[in-house]
Amino acid sequence: MKKVSEWKIHGLVLVLVIVSELIGAKSFQVGPGKAVLLPMLYALVIGLSLGPKGFKIVNLDEMKIASPLIGVSVLLLIAKYGTTIGPSIPLLIKAGPALLAQEIGNFGTILFAFPIAMLLGFGREAIGAVHSIAREGNIAIISDMYGLDTPEGRGVMGVYICGTLFGAIFFGLMAGFFASLNIFHPYALAMACGVGSASMMAASSGALTAALPHMAQEIQAFASASNLLTAADGVYASVFVAIPFTEWLYRKFHKQEPTPTLPAAPKEEE
Amino acid sequence: MSIREHLRILIIVAAITLVGNLVGFKINPIEALPGMLVLLGIVTIGLLLAKIIPVKLPSIVYISLIGIILTIPGFPGSAWFTEQAGKVEFLALCTPILAYAGIASGKDLDDFKKLGWRIVVVSLFTFFGTFIGSAAIAQFMLKLTGQI
Numbered sequence: 001m002k003k004v005s006e007w008k009i010h011g012l013v014l015v016l017v018i019v020s021e022l023i024g025a026k027s028f029q030v031g032p033g034k035a036v037l038l039p040m041l042y043a044l045v046i047g048l049s050l051g052p053k054g055f056k057i058v059n060l061d062e063m064k065i066a067s068p069l070i071g072v073s074v075l076l077l078i079a080k081y082g083t084t085i086g087p088s089i090p091l092l093i094k095a096g097p098a099l100l101a102q103e104i105g106n107f108g109t110i111l112f113a114f115p116i117a118m119l120l121g122f123g124r125e126a127i128g129a130v131h132s133i134a135r136e137g138n139i140a141i142i143s144d145m146y147g148l149d150t151p152e153g154r155g156v157m158g159v160y161i162c163g164t165l166f167g168a169i170f171f172g173l174m175a176g177f178f179a180s181l182n183i184f185h186p187y188a189l190a191m192a193c194g195v196g197s198a199s200m201m202a203a204s205s206g207a208l209t210a211a212l213p214h215m216a217q218e219i220q221a222f223a224s225a226s227n228l229l230t231a232a233d234g235v236y237a238s239v240f241v242a243i244p245f246t247e248w249l250y251r252k253f254h255k256q257e258p259t260p261t262l263p264a265a266p267k268e269e270e
Numbered sequence: 271m272s273i274r275e276h277l278r279i280l281i282i283v284a285a286i287t288l289v290g291n292l293v294g295f296k297i298n299p300i301e302a303l304p305g306m307l308v309l310l311g312i313v314t315i316g317l318l319l320a321k322i323i324p325v326k327l328p329s330i331v332y333i334s335l336i337g338i339i340l341t342i343p344g345f346p347g348s349a350w351f352t353e354q355a356g357k358v359e360f361l362a363l364c365t366p367i368l369a370y371a372g373i374a375s376g377k378d379l380d381d382f383k384k385l386g387w388r389i390v391v392v393s394l395f396t397f398f399g400t401f402i403g404s405a406a407i408a409q410f411m412l413k414l415t416g417q418i
Contacts, residue, residue, distance in 0.1 A: 010286065012373060017293070022293055047374075048373075051373075069374070078330045083338075083355035086340065095415075102405075105406060108399035120388045132396075132400075133400055134393075167397060187417070191405070192403075228334055
């Protein structure tokens, strides 16, 4: 039975791939810039619509079979990325300082999302939600530090779910848009694509590649090198910097008001 | 999941990718086959290393490293490896991944409905923040070091 339904998933993926590639990449004008829609995004959206709530082509059990297949299929892409980094090693070394420094930019999640979370009246959910882009590793950390059945846990799960559903689409559109604006150099944008999620990086660096095909090799090399760095440093950055910093910000913000959800008394000594 | 099981699925995904590579990029599967076998070989060795080497590192680290080493200028045959891998389009590799992700994530739609709009807004700012943060610092440092 299991075998039968796994083949059904592969069959559906084959159909999605053919249909999506036949439609091909489309770009359109949005305000001052351009947005690029890539076949991979069609495949994602159509795939999402196949469930019980949509076209009822796959059931819950089959969706569960599809989950581990994502992780396996990513491996081929990772290998491909390795082969784009190799030839560009001299270029990457020259850009080394920028490549390392831009890892700090991943804390931009806090800079931009924390004020918004406070504005929208978030409690300690904000700590889970804004400390990172909430991928699997971050869920593990939050689960370990707070538990998932806490405000922090709900925060990280919320962003995780949004990221799973819309992360690739959002990053793809955003990267393509910035590529057309000419504010940042394509190399800088390529490094920014390495956010620590294979599908988000694929969508964003894919959009960059589509917008700037003559730089495809360099874009992929920078994006995958940056993604590799984020994969390596992400956990430490969250545990030692991002979460303590967000906690600190949260305490600053709630100095006068009593915290609504959790009596997190700031410890003076440890 | 065993390596054998991994390989079985990888071969299926590789076949689907070659179809997408043909439909989307007009690259004949026979022409792209050596490149795909190179990628499959890299993944297999990476998985084996992750299993054998006692230091606990995720297999993607080994897979990346082998891919890098094979194609680094100066490594024997690096030009060949690079050329062959180049015939498997990177975008063609992405489409099946997101197709699997789409099918699997359909189950998250229910959870999503319970979330409310505020977390969606915060999520988008989170994604925006990491991208802009990295792009700005990268831009500054590339300028500073005279790379752009």
